Amino acid sequence: MVLDPFTLLVLSATMAAASALYLVAEWSSVRERSLLQWSAGFAIIAVGCVLALLRSSGYALIGIWFSNGLLIAAHGLFLAGVAEFTRARLPRAWWLLALVWLAMLFLPDGPWWSKAMLSIQSLSIALITLRAGLLLRPHGGVLSPGAAQLRFVLLAHGLFYLAKAGSIVVPDAVVSLASFSGVAILVSLLEGVMAIMLLAMSMTGTERHRREELIAQIAARDPLTALDNRRALYLRAPALLERASPASPGALLLIDIDHFKQVNDLHGHDAGDRLLVTLSDLIRGALPHGALAARLGGDEFVILLRGVSGATVQALGQHLREAFAEQARAMFATPEPVSLSIGAALFDRSDLELSHWLKQADEALYASKRKGRDRMELVPLQPELAYMLGLA
Incomplete structure (x- = not known):
């Protein structure tokens, strides 16, 4: 041609x-x-x-x-x-x-x-x-x-x-x-x-x-809250966990809503969804740069932080609990107060998987539930390291 x-x-x-x-x-x-x-x-x-x-x-x-x-x-x-x-x-x-x-x-x-x-x-x-x-x-x-x-x-x-x-x-x-x-x-x-x-x-x-x-x-993405879902958390968490060190410890917070079932039973599942979205918005607004937040399922949420101290974790947990309790009271009337229980674990090792720190935080979460709810239990670093970093 x-x-x-x-x-x-x-x-x-x-x-x-x-x-x-x-x-x-x-x-x-x-x-x-x-x-x-x-x-x-x-x-x-x-x-x-x-x-x-x-x-x-x-x-x-x-x-x-x-x-x-x-x-x-x-x-x-x-x-x-x-x-x-x-x-x-x-x-x-x-x-x-x-x-x-x-x-x-x-x-x-x-x-x-x-x-x-x-x-x-x-x-x-x-x-x-x-x-x-x-x-x-x-x-x-x-x-x-x-x-x-x-x-x-x-x-x-x-x-x-x-x-x-x-x-x-x-x-x-x-x-x-x-x-x-x-x-x-x-x-x-x-x-x-x-x-x-x-x-x-x-x-x-x-x-x-x-x-x-x-x-x-x-x-x-979790379709309701637009936070990461469980799958995304397990994919993204290793990169953050690998950066943990004695000089720059990280933290994992496991959050659960107290008396959440009352909201669903008394006000309907749409009300429960609104409450979950409210909590996710609070978490997103309080999340520092470089942190991860995810909804594991139901009314359970996870926050992964890097380069933090015990005092910083305590302050974040208190802020979330107070802000959420105030909004929950304004949104729905329930026989028992709707609040947050939080289990947190500080970590300074990069050789352990996410499941290990989730288990630590989960034990702390159940401890907060046993002690009356609306509180945060923190698993500290090893005593000698916590003392050196001023976290004890």
Whole structure:
């Protein structure tokens, strides 16, 4: 197959249409708006490529000016999709590119017309595409593989158009938009075919990775309280436990609601759910940086702290008990006061698993229940270490 301009345009139109349909199919399962914007961009490219075929029949306005304008609009949709994906807001100044393209209608016809048209089109696409690539930069983390690939493709695509715009000023460079003659045009068509394929693949991978992350987050969250669930706690806790040392001990708090059954029996299970959400909000608000909080199930919650002292743990437990008791009294009337019992264990060893410290805290929790509820029992560090750290 000869890769002449006509063949490349037909190939580009076919691939762009296929990419548009593929991204719509992805949107049907992912439901991300950026996929629709990217799909619309490819659909516009497909239409623009078909219209570009008309220039050889003498339809210059539709085949050259309008089709190239559609290519700029398509890249604008790519930028809008990236902005949607990154939750970025684009200034309205980007609409000025449309005015620039409208001004091209008034360019005087002459030997430099094709070069001027191609240069302005290339600069417009380069600015849009490079901006889209720069929006995909890490914010306090790393890009997903799909997003990193999309960023690379967009930046490479933008740099190509920037170089293409610069090549127009090369002496003796032959450019004729009407007859598709000139090395710059042929190379651009070849690059366009490759870019369509790579952009579609990386756009799909970008959103698919986000969908997988969302599914993982949902699987790790308790649906009622939005805290970590038991599974997430066991996955995340080892990294925190490994940081425990005699110089920086950690703590595990096991929290249980006293007389919770009364709330369910007297006011219904919806009331019990409201009470659980209230406690989870209090925990979330009191949680220091780097700590973990999870709902184990029922009315039982866990907090994992790092770099704390016994006094800090006592203060946190007292704050939670007092704040929760006050809110519970205001929400529901019960024969017995609804309060919190807490069992806590300090730890300074990194070689023991979460289950060991949960057992320690569980024994302390039952001790607080036996001693009348609405209190916290703390299992301290070894006596000699507690004395050295001033925790005894």
